[in-house]
Amino acid sequence: MANDTVPDFKPLAVLVNPNVAEAEKIAREAVSQHKMLLVSGNCSVRYQGRAKSQLEPGERVLIIKQDGSLLVHRSVGYEPVNWQPPGCIFHTQMRGNILEVHAVRQKPAESVKVSFDRILMVSALSLEDSGEFSLYASEEDMQKAILCRPSLLEEGFKPISYEKRVQPGFVDVYGVDKDGKLVVVEIKRKTAGKNAAIQLAKYIDAVKSRADREVRGILAAPSIAKEVQRTLETLRLEFKPLDPKKCAETLRRSRTTRLAEFFVEK
Amino acid sequence: MANDTVPDFKPLAVLVNPNVAEAEKIAREAVSQHKMLLVSGNCSVRYQGRAKSQLEPGERVLIIKQDGSLLVHRSVGYEPVNWQPPGCIFHTQMRGNILEVHAVRQKPAESVKVSFDRILMVSALSLEDSGEFSLYASEEDMQKAILCRPSLLEEGFKPISYEKRVQPGFVDVYGVDKDGKLVVVEIKRKTAGKNAAIQLAKYIDAVKSRADREVRGILAAPSIAKEVQRTLETLRLEFKPLDPKKCAETLRRSRTTRLAEFFVEK
């Protein structure tokens, strides 16, 4: 069939109750095009690698992701019954009337073989997903937490304003330390990179040019990239570890105890 | 619509590119009928509980299982980006043109809300799955391992036969101990329950009635249920811990290194 040699690039392919050979075609294309593949049907699974297992026939859901990870889910349980972490090479083939999906990984050398003799549904998906995932607290939450309890940043810190407009943009938090020195705070939710340091330096310059006195710059983030540490020293900036989890707890506590009404949400 | 009040019990429902309200109907029925639900589409996710997280919009796959577990999978990564272990209560609703799937768990109090504004595919599945899952070794492998290296059972044990036919069925392994006493071995791959003890007792009786001399009965399994321990004592049977992992290693070694038979481990 000419169709067999011309893979189509539809973003979404779904077959319901297909015969096994039809499903194999979808699976093969999905794997080669690095789409996500969903297959539900009757299968057995053999795994060999760090451990070894055998799963007798039954109806399950197979998921293959574009990064080369594999999941076999039964009808119950949070964890997959069989799986492989990202980095597998996949191969599909018909063996008689059985669809075999083979996943191979090296280091450690492992293999998972899923054999379907009946397919309920097969689906190949091109998923567009650039949405950010933030755990514990958003950057905004961390900002609120510092405003709510300034000692999270350092003892004696007093916030003056937040999202203060300066030349290059907005300063996350702006205040004075226990000695009355101006403090500019830049917050990052993840490990602070070079950009964060540079951004902070620009804010400092902008504030200095208007205040004409000493200004401390503090980069507050859960951690800092090693190489940026030296950048900070060069720029005479400081780093303060700030745990998003702690921020979230602080916020939650301050909200429940009704003390946070001063700080308008969003 | 009358149809709305009469849920159908088809074993397999699939909609491709449905409108969100159609998807909600499938999702609601799947949840109420404790089927497995697969939804792929554009969604955002909010989680609050032991921790707290926010996932900005993007295309993902949602899985809800009949035991009340929930998984949200992105296009990459072995782990779900959001999840709930088994035991959730689900609630679906339309909020404007958004499908909200809400999962609530208590102890710990947690909630996950998945909001879809576009559905690629929704599927409700009744999965039949009674297939056994065996890790490291099947019962047969454990049997072979004992035959291959009898010391796994006990020092001085000598197998005579396996799958020996007696009245009630087949004895897994049959042999003599270091003192020449007859030994009947019953093997279980998982924690041995009452049935295993009773089965073994029947075999013993059968063998005794023919041999008319003392017969030891040994239940070999990775572990034994607490209450069965006393049953064993009453029946004058013995329990021997037998680890499937060790059996698998033994088998593998005996297959690969033909010379290792001399060197008894441990």
Place this chain on the structure above:
DNA sequence: AATTAAATTTCGCCT
């Protein structure tokens, strides 16, 4: 029910 220990742990950060 609470605690402990293992997992084909996975994952990220650091050396």
Place this chain on the structure above:
DNA sequence: AGGCGAAGTTTAATT
């Protein structure tokens, strides 16, 4: 690339 520690860990077994 290998090692160490944390995880919304989960899961099973034990007290």
